[in-house]
Amino acid sequence: MNPHIQRAQMLYQRSRYADAERELGMALQVDPHEPWAYALLGACKAAQDDFAKAEELGQQALALAPDSADIRHLVARIQLARNDLPAALKSMDETIQMAPQNADYYATRALVYSQMKKWGKALADCDAALEIDPEHVGAINVRSHARRAQGDTQTATQELRQALEVDPDDPYSHANLGWTHLQRGELKEAELHFREALRLDPDLEVARVGVLETLKAKVPFYRWVLNYFIWMQTKAAGAQWGIIIGLYLIYRVLGSIARNNPSIAPFVAPFLILYILFALATWFAKPLADTALLLHPFGRLALTPQEKREGAIVTILVVLVTVLLGAFFATGQSVFASLALLIGAPALPLAMSFKFAPKKPRRILQGASAVLGLISVTLCVYLFTSLNLPDGLVQLMGQVLGISVLGTLIGTNILATQRWQR
Template identity: 30%
Template sequence: MVNPSEVILRAGTLLRMERLADAERELRGLLAVQPEHVTAHAMLALALVWQGRPVKAVSESQEAIRLAPDHPYPHYVAGVVYHRIGHTDLAIGAIEASLALNPADARTWKLLANVRLQRDRYHEAADAARRGLALDPENSDLVSLLAKIHISLGEGEPARAAAAHAVRLDPESATAHLTLGQAELAFGAPRRAAESFRETLRLDPGFDPARELLVTALKLRNPLYRVLTKSRGHLGGWGMLGLLPLLPPLIAVFVLIALLHWAAWVAESVTMLRLTLGRATRLLFAGVEARTALVCCLLVVAGAGVLALGIGLGRDTVGTAGVAVMTLVTAVQEAAHTGSARGRAILYGWTGLLGVTIAGSVALGSTSAALLSAYAGLGTIWVAAGVRRLLRGRQAATVQPLR
């Protein structure tokens, strides 16, 4: 005998755990027995849209509304589904229908604030977030959302204050730490931003957006990079690279920036390895971060050893190859801190190609190939930036509305 209440409770837990296929199976089992169970249809819509099946998700949410048009939850779920697939107008319509039936639901006000923020209607988004907070003032996610709105409006102090308040409300929230980092990054504190992004990754190692933001924060700690970033905006993006043949001194600036980034990545690796091995902090960092730090430290040691061997043997190719091995730290760290799985695969492939080239330069006795590999390793900061931008653009282009 199926107990609907138990199935709904179990499915809700599975959704929160992101075990979406298991939640779908539970809900379909209930619907096989009670095909007009409103909550099961609505929750199934959530499980489907989060699995990337928008057409069926819309169908289930509309079925829930058909069965219970005077109940706010199906309208709320429809708003979530439409927001997820980028139909903001339909999302707002569904949300407003839900609020008309129950204006005292903080999560619905939060959803409305998110949709309005997506449409760049910042003041309306802030109003919706405040309406939600009036109902649930201890909601850390709502406070984080209000902080993001302040960031979008360019309001530095309110953004920092709201983000810090969100962290105080829920110190274990990865979202709260991410938002605090975004606020610090947006208003000129990249060092504090990096600390927040590290904490985000400690709490949720799979939080990919934090990886790329950490890269940005670490780069912006470099004063030359900050100047270059501002200049690049005035000179038409990456077109500044086209000026290198006309302005040779810029080459030295780019090399210096790359070297400073390499030094920062080495320092990051040493710090992470020390925290991983420390008795009091060894449980805070594990997995990819620890392995990446170990690999990078080993690359520095191995590269220095090969460099010393080359000097001792009087072989320029071997010594240059040692330098090139050390520059692989930049390539490994840039790959590891790329949010997109496809981007990581591309950059790890690039790193492997550099490693093969370095080994080949030694085998063939080609100092020039080893030197070019060293330059390419250091220059991975720009290769990685290009890969991230390309993949981000393609991802945005694939978001198409349903017909």
């Protein structure tokens, strides 16, 4: 193999992507048709979130070496990182057809199936990988994740301890075991394994997120919300929608019962309030908890600048709307309720956009926030100045703002159940 490619592989494994790219550039100067140079260059681009270029380079590598199972496998890993699961699955099916006795390939396809939440197929591929290599740490990790998703945290824990016996310094095994302990409510053990994973690999995102969630889960209310998040993440998109719609229908039925039966309304009202708090908590608990972590010495270090900034924005908006609603209930002055709606309606999609990592859903929600913000500003000018607007237009804008709250909740859930390519 070209020595530049050998050095690039070592640099890539050490996350020195820019240095690896320089070596690969020199390799291509020596041989412009070297498929491994294109494939590794694609992997470097994917590691730096330049997925469009990564995919292009991967396809160039495949065009030069269509019969190479290893290159096809690397292209599948790029597609998996991009969240293009159908393409990754197709590539892995072709890879395994070309080389059916490679444990790495079955472990990667199992990972694709696990991302698709097809737990039975993921377990089958893990078993196939472990038949070839009984100590394949990657396959053990994916299998334990599938076990945990199916609620079998005890077996998942046992398997991860087995993986750590094989490789005590594998950061993914420590992080995976941390999430298993977190799901079991064993916060101390979870934090220990997340910290060990970060010691072994300071850039391991799944461990960084895990340790933050563990710190926040020490607050009982957030632990309840986190358990819901973890449980929902194990469900396919259709099942998630069934749960969301089912909860909403129960809310509507209870609301109807309360309206038609005033005598039992006081008993139903707490359940309605709990539903509203639950719906809001699923979107606002994380940024609010991130802001609270600024008071924790380790949490403050683990939060990214973006998380700190977005948490602060959400906290300010929530406090402001809460104060205005409190003033309305205390004084009965409708102007406070109007201001709460005028601020809260555009603030809601803005705050919810922060939950998404992919750019497209963030931009959709932030675009909705900008439109609602423009309506709110127009209504504020109308209310507090001598601006003349047609009564019909004012009424329409008020209705849009009122409906936007429910529309934002429904729309955000639609966006959340989609799989967005990176």
